[in-house]
Amino acid sequence: MHGRGVLMTGVGVIxxxxxxxxxxxxxxxxxxxxxxxxxxFDASAMPGYLVAExxxxxxxxxxxxxxIRPLDRTGRLALVGAELALTDSGWNGDTRAQQPIGxxxxxxxxxxxxxGEFDRRxxxxxxxxxxxMDFSNTVLNAAAGQVAIWQRLTGVNSTxxxxxxxGAQALAYAAELIRTGRADVLVAGGAEEICFESALxxxxxxxxxxxxxxxxxxxxxxxxxxxxxxLGEGAxxxxxxxxxxxxxxxxRVVGRVNGWANSYxxxxxxxxxxxxxxxxxxxxxxxxxAGVSGVDMVSASASGAPALDVxxxxxxxxxxxxxxxxxxxxxxxxxxxxxxxxLQAIVALHAMRCRRLPGVAGLQAPDPSARINVDAxxxxxxxxxxxVTATSHEGNAVSLVLSLS
Amino acid sequence: xQPRPRVVVTGIGVVTSIGIGAEPFWRALLAGxxxxxxxxxxxxxxxxxxxxxEVKKFDPVPFTRRLRPETIGRASQLAIAAARLALDxxxxxxxxxxxxxxxxxxxxxxGEPTLIERFDDYELANRRDAIGREFIEQxxxxxxxxxxxxxxxxxxxxxxxxxxxxxxxxxxxxxxxxLRGGRADVMLAGGAxxxxxxxxxxxxxxxxxxxxxxxxFDKNRKGMVPGEGAAVLVLERLDYARARGAxxxxxxxxxxxxxxxxxxxxxxxxxxxxxxxxxxxDAGVQPADVDYVSAHGTGTSVNDRVESAAVKxxxxxxxxxxxxxxxxxxxxxxxGAASAIEAAACALAVKHDALPPTMxxxxxxPDCDLDYVPNQARSxxxxxxxxxxxxxxxxxxxxxxxKRPE
Numbered sequence: 001m002h003g004r005g006v007l008m009t010g011v012g013v014i015x016x017x018x019x020x021x022x023x024x025x026x027x028x029x030x031x032x033x034x035x036x037x038x039x040x041f042d043a044s045a046m047p048g049y050l051v052a053e054x055x056x057x058x059x060x061x062x063x064x065x066x067x068i069r070p071l072d073r074t075g076r077l078a079l080v081g082a083e084l085a086l087t088d089s090g091w092n093g094d095t096r097a098q099q100p101i102g103x104x105x106x107x108x109x110x111x112x113x114x115x116g117e118f119d120r121r122x123x124x125x126x127x128x129x130x131x132x133m134d135f136s137n138t139v140l141n142a143a144a145g146q147v148a149i150w151q152r153l154t155g156v157n158s159t160x161x162x163x164x165x166x167g168a169q170a171l172a173y174a175a176e177l178i179r180t181g182r183a184d185v186l187v188a189g190g191a192e193e194i195c196f197e198s199a200l201x202x203x204x205x206x207x208x209x210x211x212x213x214x215x216x217x218x219x220x221x222x223x224x225x226x227x228x229x230x231l232g233e234g235a236x237x238x239x240x241x242x243x244x245x246x247x248x249x250x251x252r253v254v255g256r257v258n259g260w261a262n263s264y265x266x267x268x269x270x271x272x273x274x275x276x277x278x279x280x281x282x283x284x285x286x287x288x289x290a291g292v293s294g295v296d297m298v299s300a301s302a303s304g305a306p307a308l309d310v311x312x313x314x315x316x317x318x319x320x321x322x323x324x325x326x327x328x329x330x331x332x333x334x335x336x337x338x339x340x341x342x343l344q345a346i347v348a349l350h351a352m353r354c355r356r357l358p359g360v361a362g363l364q365a366p367d368p369s370a371r372i373n374v375d376a377x378x379x380x381x382x383x384x385x386x387x388v389t390a391t392s393h394e395g396n397a398v399s400l401v402l403s404l405s
Numbered sequence: 406x407q408p409r410p411r412v413v414v415t416g417i418g419v420v421t422s423i424g425i426g427a428e429p430f431w432r433a434l435l436a437g438x439x440x441x442x443x444x445x446x447x448x449x450x451x452x453x454x455x456x457x458x459e460v461k462k463f464d465p466v467p468f469t470r471r472l473r474p475e476t477i478g479r480a481s482q483l484a485i486a487a488a489r490l491a492l493d494x495x496x497x498x499x500x501x502x503x504x505x506x507x508x509x510x511x512x513x514x515x516g517e518p519t520l521i522e523r524f525d526d527y528e529l530a531n532r533r534d535a536i537g538r539e540f541i542e543q544x545x546x547x548x549x550x551x552x553x554x555x556x557x558x559x560x561x562x563x564x565x566x567x568x569x570x571x572x573x574x575x576x577x578x579x580x581x582x583x584l585r586g587g588r589a590d591v592m593l594a595g596g597a598x599x600x601x602x603x604x605x606x607x608x609x610x611x612x613x614x615x616x617x618x619x620x621x622f623d624k625n626r627k628g629m630v631p632g633e634g635a636a637v638l639v640l641e642r643l644d645y646a647r648a649r650g651a652x653x654x655x656x657x658x659x660x661x662x663x664x665x666x667x668x669x670x671x672x673x674x675x676x677x678x679x680x681x682x683x684x685x686x687d688a689g690v691q692p693a694d695v696d697y698v699s700a701h702g703t704g705t706s707v708n709d710r711v712e713s714a715a716v717k718x719x720x721x722x723x724x725x726x727x728x729x730x731x732x733x734x735x736x737x738x739x740x741g742a743a744s745a746i747e748a749a750a751c752a753l754a755v756k757h758d759a760l761p762p763t764m765x766x767x768x769x770x771p772d773c774d775l776d777y778v779p780n781q782a783r784s785x786x787x788x789x790x791x792x793x794x795x796x797x798x799x800x801x802x803x804x805x806x807x808k809r810p811e
Contacts, residue, residue: 045533070669102664108545110567112521115603119525122606127451135607136669136797139514140546140567145798148666154676157664157800158575161516161547161565169564176582182662197524200533201541261588264554264563266504269472278560281505285588394551396563 003179005243008255008402010089011346012189014080015234016052017333019062021088024333024343025350029378031361033332035219035230040073041196046203048211050219051194052232052334064093066150072137074111075146077339078191081235082147085187089239090251102155102183105144106170106190107338108163113195114138143191156183161338162262163392164301166190167236168341171400172260174240184245189237189342198337199231207393209304220362221302221328222309222370229303232334236342255349258385259290259401268395271307276315279389279397283319286387286399295320295401296383297357298372299348301340301390303330312391313370320387325373327351331361341390345402348386352404357381412584413809414654414752415646416495416639418487418595421736421746422458422632426490431753433735434761435782440736441618441630446600454614458632458737459600472556478517478543479599481552483635483742488553488593495639496651497591499557508561508589509550510580511637512572512596513741515604516546516565522602549597553637561589570701570738571794572596573636573745574802578660580640590645596745597635604740605631611670613705619738621702621731621763622709622777624770629703632737636745638752643809655755655790655806659688665799672711672795674718680801681719681791688805690789692720695727695805697760697790699747700777702731703738708795713773716793728785730778734764744794744802751790751806758786 013019016034017027027034035050037043059068059076063083071079082103086096114137122130136142141159148157156177162169167190174188202208209219209228217223219230246253263285265278287293298316302309316326329347330336336343351357356378363376388400417427422440424430433440443449444457465474465482468489474482488509492499499507520543527535542548547565554563562583566575573596580594598604608614608631615628646653661683665676685692701712717724732750739746750761759782766779792804 100663108547112544115518116521116525116528119522119603119606120529122602123525123529127606127609128453130606130610132607132611132670135610138603138607139569139797140516141569141572141796141798141800142669144568145664145669145800148664148799149668152666154664154666154679156662157568157666157798158579158662159567161545161567162563163545163547163551166547173564173579176579176586180582180586182582197521198541200536201524201544204536205538205541207541262562262564263505264509264551264560266555266558266560269551269555281560392547394545394548395555396547396551 004181006175006178006257007241007243007246007253008238009241009246009251009253010085010239012081012084012088012237013346014054014077015333016054016232021346025347028329028332028347028358029356031332031359033361040194045196045200049203049208050230052230053194054234070133071146072111072114073193074191075143077193077235078105078143078147079150081191081237082151082187085237085239097152100155101153102186103144103148103153103157104170104174104186104188105159106166107192108161108166109198110140110143111193112197116197162396163394164337164340165390165392165396165398166338168388168390168398168400169262171342171345172262172398175257175260178240178242184242186240187237188240190338191235192233192337192339194231194233202231216364219304220331221304221360222313222367222374223363224365224367226304226306229305229335232336234336234339236339236346238342253405256403256405258403259286261285261289262398265395276311279312279315279391280318282397282399283315286401290401295385295387297351297381298324298326298387299344300326300328302328303335308391308393310369312389313372317371322371323373325357327358328360345388345400348388348402351381352383352386355381410585411643412581412640412657413643413646414638414657415641415651416491417749417752418490418494419636419746419749420460420463420483420486421634422460423735427494434732434750435759437762437764438735447602452609454609454616456630457600458630460633472552477552478520480517480597481549483599484511484549484553484597485556487595487635487637491637491639504558504560506561506590507559508583508592509554509559509563510576510592510594511550512566512576513546513549514569514572514598515601517544518601518603520544568800569796569798570740571744571796571800571802572741574794574804577748577804581657584640584642590641592640593637594640595637596742598633598740598742600633615704618765619704619734620765621704621734622773623766624768626704628705630737632739634739634742634746636742636749638748653809654752656809658807659684659805661687661803663801667799670797672708674711674715676799676801677715677795678719680803684803684805692723695789695791696787697754698727698729699751699792700729700731701793701795702733704733710772713775724775728760728776728778730761730763732761748792748804751792754787755790755806755808759784
């Protein structure tokens with residue numbers, strides 16, 4: 001593929017599993033889940049459901065003194081995730097101002113809590129009593145705008161929505177901008193908060209593992225007894241740089257984005273997943289885009305969703321084969337929607353570097369119709385190249401091919 | 406390095422308060438038609454203002470042939486209609502296209518706001534039990550592109566870029582890169598937003614809504630007018646368009662995206678200047694080459710002043726000679742659809758060598774002293790048009806459309 005090399009020079013994670021990428025990776029390997037009853041909203045709205053919240057999230061411990069009051073939870077998660085990624089990549093407060101760094105944020109909702117509360121305030125108290133500051137956070141690019149203001153990021157700033165594939169889509173979007181020379185340095189990834197509005201919505205749509213089902217395998221990717229996802233939240237970001245930019249500043253390189261592709265299954269809304277052939281198509285295209293014929297591991301988006309997990313497995317099998325080891329992190333981290341794809345990418349980088357593939361936590365009875373190489377146990381790994389797959393219930397499919405160098 | 410593939414506009418579909426379809430829309434623009442009327446979507450009695458740019462004559466049924474209109478939100482309905490109109494205009498039949506080679510890239514400010522508004526109505530009425538699966542199935546913003554692709558059975562790239570009031574331009578820009586990168590043969594790109602209580606409440610609270618009409622760049626301008634609508638452009642690579650003998654409106658010749666990183670709602674100017682400069686460099690044009698600027702031109706005091714100053718800085722000595730108009734004077738501010746509708750206007754201006762006017766312009770403002778094409782459309786050669794859009798979050802986007810050489 002023509003164009004500039006796209007390097008990854010740093011990562012940042014704020015998640016239910018922790019705030020350091022290596023610690024998060026260790027917890028995924030240990031299968032130490034983070035599920036508990038919701039505390040961010042009145043759990044009586046949906047009794048019995050478990051979620052994976054970022055515990056005791058205190059953004060002021062991560063960012064320099066300043067007023068974080070204008071940022072809602074999604075904005076704060078994005079702010080901290082981007083801060084951690086920029087710091088990890090060696091872009092400190094001084095050097096960040098030296099060139100226009102951009103931000104590409106993937107999110108499914110931005111903050112539907114902010115939007116809903118703003119609307120309800122207007123209805124209850126009257127439109128003259130809503131807060132102008134809250135209004136500026138009702139736009140779906142609010143988190144990206146707030147982070148740009150805070151971090152002085154004057155480069156390309158965009159937000160992309162592709163449901164639970166939004167984070168992976170953001171990495172693909174950013175990689176395209178760098179490859180084509182439109183940006184030199186971008187912080188890219190995703191952010192999503194848990195709130196009453198989305199949690200109740202997912203529960204009503206039957207997307208979550210129901211509260212009366214606490215048996216083994218209920219929220220476990222690729223398990224025969226899966227009944228739905230456990231909702232999660234967090235932010236995950238990667239700093240992407242043009243190869244020449246990263247080399248010129250002697251940046252530490254944590255990986256490379258080799259290729260990417262995305263597509264849409266126009267039959268998904270009719271409930272016909274066609275065994276995942278649109279995802280298979282994106283995997284083929286991403287491999288082709290990367291100029292490679294295969295990968296050594298897969299970081300899948302499976303969340304415990306009955307139909308979607310099998311479709312994803314079928315797509316993986318169809319293109320990279322049954323032998324390539326696959327991991328899926330959502331039975332530990334939860335379904336963090338817009339943040340998920342970027343978190344999967346970060347886990348894939350760590351797996352290749354640490355030469356360990358995290359097990360699929362809680363996997364006891366692999367679904368026989370998911371003919372892929374999954375295991376509950378964390379395994380040794382020898383991988384040069386990883387595939388990240390991301391799917392949404394609504395038909396979005398994204399694939400990324402990553403390598404360590 | 407090989408020259409990068411060129412991207413052209415071959416179809417336009419618009420659903421607006423002044424016309425549905427490219428030709429009715431263009432005729433209405435040149436005639437200075439107003440699409441502003443009393444709001445009917447919700448009760449405005451709690452507000453001090455009561456006007457909006459609603460699309461009152463829209464019937465989704467002729468356009469939703471595979472999806473049922475009652476199962477999708479209004480913004481999706483508007484987007485589907487715009488997409489079908491654009492394909493028809495381009496001479497493309499969806500059923501005879503390779504589904505995998507056609508992608509959808511849409512911008513929006515609010516996605517499907519009526520779904521969260523209904524959620525809130527139930528919640529406040531203590532009817533939480535009435536909140537059903539439709540909220541999660543219809544509300545999220547990415548459903549706009551998903552619904553268009555499901556309706557038309559397109560399987561290519563699919564995403565929504567919800568960068569508020571500049572979203573249409575962002576969606577067109579990213580679609581352009583998809584085509585240049587060989588990721589699609591055809592992209593349906595644009596934006597859609599439906600009339601929203603939340604949006605209306607917010608702008609009313611800011612005191613930003615004009616009570617009677619939208620008067621961009623006028624000394625006595627009193628604000629913006631919220632509106633709704635959709636526009637979808639058919640973008641394709643030039644070689645693909647030529648191979649099928651398509652009529653070409655204009656080339657999407659370049660773009661520039663920047664961020665103010667200054668304030669969530671107050672424009673800064675510097676980012677807008679850089680976006681214009683990057684777009685012109687990307688398209689290989691100089692300020693003197695630009696024959697028309699489609700302004701963001703919301704009609705608020707701050708926007709129009711800052712935007713005029715930014716254009717002066719970006720265009721230098723040439724600024725007074727560049728006609729710049731705001732069609733928001735007729736449509737109001739259609740939010741995420743606005744820059745897509747304005748992109749359609751730019752492509753039409755390039756094709757027809759005519760400039761839509763800024764209506765309701767009466768009193769010059771010393772802070773806004775450019776040529777705003779006041780009150781009357783103008784015949785004028787348009788080889789190069791620039792489409793500017795600015796958004797909450799400090800997001801700036803400028804696109805350049807140019808005439809294809811014969």
